[in-house]
Amino acid sequence: MNRIQTNRxxxxxxxxxxxxxxxxxxxxxAVFVLDVLRKxxxxxxxxxxxxxxxxxPEKAGIFTALMGTCWILILTAIIxxxxxxxxxxxxxxxxxxxxxxxxLEINITNLAGIPSIIYGLLxxxxxxxxxxxxxxxxxxxxxxxxxxxxxxxxxxRESIRAVPRSLREASLALGASKWQTIWNQVLPxxxxxxxxxxxxxxxxxxxxxxxxxxxxxxxxVPFAPSTPLDEFSVLPIQIYNWVSRPQQGFVTNSAAxxxxxxxxxxxxxxxAIYFRSRWQKKVKW
Amino acid sequence: xxxxxxxxxxxxxxxxxxxxxNVNLSVKANSVAAFIGPSGCGKSTFLRLYNRMNDLIExxxxxxxVLLDGKDIYAKDLRVEDLRKKVGMVFQKPNPxxxxxxxxxxxxxxxxxxxxxxxxxxxxERSLRQAALWEEVKDNxxxxxxxxxxxxxxxxxxxxxxxxxPSVLLMDEPASALDPISSSKIEELIYELKxxxxxxxxxxxxxxxxxxxxxxxxxxxxxxxxxDTTKKIFMNPSDVRTQDYITGRFx
Numbered sequence: 269m270n271r272i273q274t275n276r277x278x279x280x281x282x283x284x285x286x287x288x289x290x291x292x293x294x295x296x297x298a299v300f301v302l303d304v305l306r307k308x309x310x311x312x313x314x315x316x317x318x319x320x321x322x323x324x325p326e327k328a329g330i331f332t333a334l335m336g337t338c339w340i341l342i343l344t345a346i347i348x349x350x351x352x353x354x355x356x357x358x359x360x361x362x363x364x365x366x367x368x369x370x371x372l373e374i375n376i377t378n379l380a381g382i383p384s385i386i387y388g389l390l391x392x393x394x395x396x397x398x399x400x401x402x403x404x405x406x407x408x409x410x411x412x413x414x415x416x417x418x419x420x421x422x423x424x425r426e427s428i429r430a431v432p433r434s435l436r437e438a439s440l441a442l443g444a445s446k447w448q449t450i451w452n453q454v455l456p457x458x459x460x461x462x463x464x465x466x467x468x469x470x471x472x473x474x475x476x477x478x479x480x481x482x483x484x485x486x487x488x489v490p491f492a493p494s495t496p497l498d499e500f501s502v503l504p505i506q507i508y509n510w511v512s513r514p515q516q517g518f519v520t521n522s523a524a525x526x527x528x529x530x531x532x533x534x535x536x537x538x539x540a541i542y543f544r545s546r547w548q549k550k551v552k553w
Numbered sequence: 554x555x556x557x558x559x560x561x562x563x564x565x566x567x568x569x570x571x572x573x574x575n576v577n578l579s580v581k582a583n584s585v586a587a588f589i590g591p592s593g594c595g596k597s598t599f600l601r602l603y604n605r606m607n608d609l610i611e612x613x614x615x616x617x618x619v620l621l622d623g624k625d626i627y628a629k630d631l632r633v634e635d636l637r638k639k640v641g642m643v644f645q646k647p648n649p650x651x652x653x654x655x656x657x658x659x660x661x662x663x664x665x666x667x668x669x670x671x672x673x674x675x676x677x678e679r680s681l682r683q684a685a686l687w688e689e690v691k692d693n694x695x696x697x698x699x700x701x702x703x704x705x706x707x708x709x710x711x712x713x714x715x716x717x718x719p720s721v722l723l724m725d726e727p728a729s730a731l732d733p734i735s736s737s738k739i740e741e742l743i744y745e746l747k748x749x750x751x752x753x754x755x756x757x758x759x760x761x762x763x764x765x766x767x768x769x770x771x772x773x774x775x776x777x778x779x780x781d782t783t784k785k786i787f788m789n790p791s792d793v794r795t796q797d798y799i800t801g802r803f804x
Binding site: 364365432434435437438439440441442443444445448452453456457 | 636644650660661664710717
């Protein structure tokens with residue numbers, strides 16, 4: 269066998285390996301989704317969504333958990349978006365390029381990789397105990413805000429870094445202040461990317477269970493929270509709780525709740541993609 | 554005629570690099586001055602001193618004085634936003650905002666809080682007429698500026714720069730990214746505009762400098778080699794380097 273033939277075989281071999289790797293991940297996901305659908309889809313009806321938790325699997329619903337997830341989602345958005353976007357703008361537009369900035373940048377990237385349970389412990393100490401918020405929705409949302417801040421900061425920075433210099437110069441040369449330039453030109457031009465980052469960060473927050481368990485979200489909450497200081501549960505915790513029960517009925521319930529959670533996250537990702545493509549059509553240079 | 558812009562013993566450094574070396578240069582009101590010289594000679598840097606765009610670059614440091622109407626534009630009590638209202642700028646590459654033609658022209662007014670619809674409409678028409686673009690776009694003012702051709706975009710950028718009624722217009726190779734027809738339109742425009750504005754144009758195109766300017770400055774390696782009437786520079790330069798450059802022996 270000569271050299272060219274060997275190279276061709278290697279080439280082919282790698283190609284097939286690549287195809288296999290691509291489909292392996294997708295196949296696993298498909299199997300999981302199909303399995304969950306098979307087990308849980310018949311359980312989903314209006315009662316399942318609107319019922320409160322119960323000892324009886326047929327009567328139990330996800331209403332409190334779903335409401336808890338909505339509360340967490342909204343509060344986390346209110347807390348994390350302004351702080352994260354503002355921090356991203358500061359670092360990119362105002363921060364000087366020096367050693368301190370480099371260290372800051374590395375650490376923010378590192379923060380994005382810290383296990384979420386560590387954030388849970390931090391939240392437990394700071395928000396639940398020191399700030400005295402107790403095991404409330406607000407404490408949970410604050411904890412998740414910490415968790416997703418690095419994602420929002422990094423995506424904000426990347427989006428506004430992609431805005432061409434010529435656009436900023438045009439604005440500044442007309443006598444706009446730095447803030448006017450950021451507000452009128454940089455943010456609209458980078459908005460699509462920022463929005464995508466924000467939505468992906470929030471869908472991460474929606475799927476988290478570990479930090480909220482540490483903070484004190486409960487598996488059994490008889491009522492949906494009506495103020496930010498109420499106790500709460502969220503979908504991932506409800507799922508976790510049901511999965512660990514022996515009765516078959518609860519396993520079915522958890523499959524159904526997983527479907528609902530998947531719909532919520534797919535929906536959010538879909539919205540992110542929609543906004544990104546719309547924004548890209550609107551803003552060109 | 555009075556001196557509109559004056560530079561006295563100006564030196565510019567980027568960190569340790571000495572990019573403008575002791576330049577003295579005055580530009581008369583309502584005249585066109587062309588800055589020529591090989592790439593990297595400091596002519597664009599010098600141009601950007603007049604509206605303080607160099608301030609944005611980290612490591613920038615200036616010595617000496619730059620005066621507009623006899624006043625130091627680097628004075629502590631002067632607001633750079635006010636300066637840039639008086640000294641407009643047109644860039645090498647057309648850089649309209651991704652907004653409508655109308656919004657592009659009035660951007661300079663909007664950021665100053667002008668919301669009077671009648672005044673804005675008048676400004677749009679006046680500026681676009683002055684920039685010789687009105688007839689082409691008057692029915693499509695709501696259309697995106699990005700849908701215009703390159704030459705139209707550059708004229709829109711000129712309209713945008715003159716909408717705030719500056720007295721000085723800086724142009725950094727305004728026609729270098731354009732086709733010959735658009736380029737000659739811009740040149741005609743410069744000729745028209747000098748009745749109202751003092752114009753400084755940086756260019757690599759010798760013929761263009763010869764056609765549009767009253768005075769020409771030749772920069773080389775950060776020094777102002779020669780500054781005189783355009784006629785003198787092109788017909789009878791006193792420095793051999795100027796002679797070599799304009800006849801195309803280097804550059």
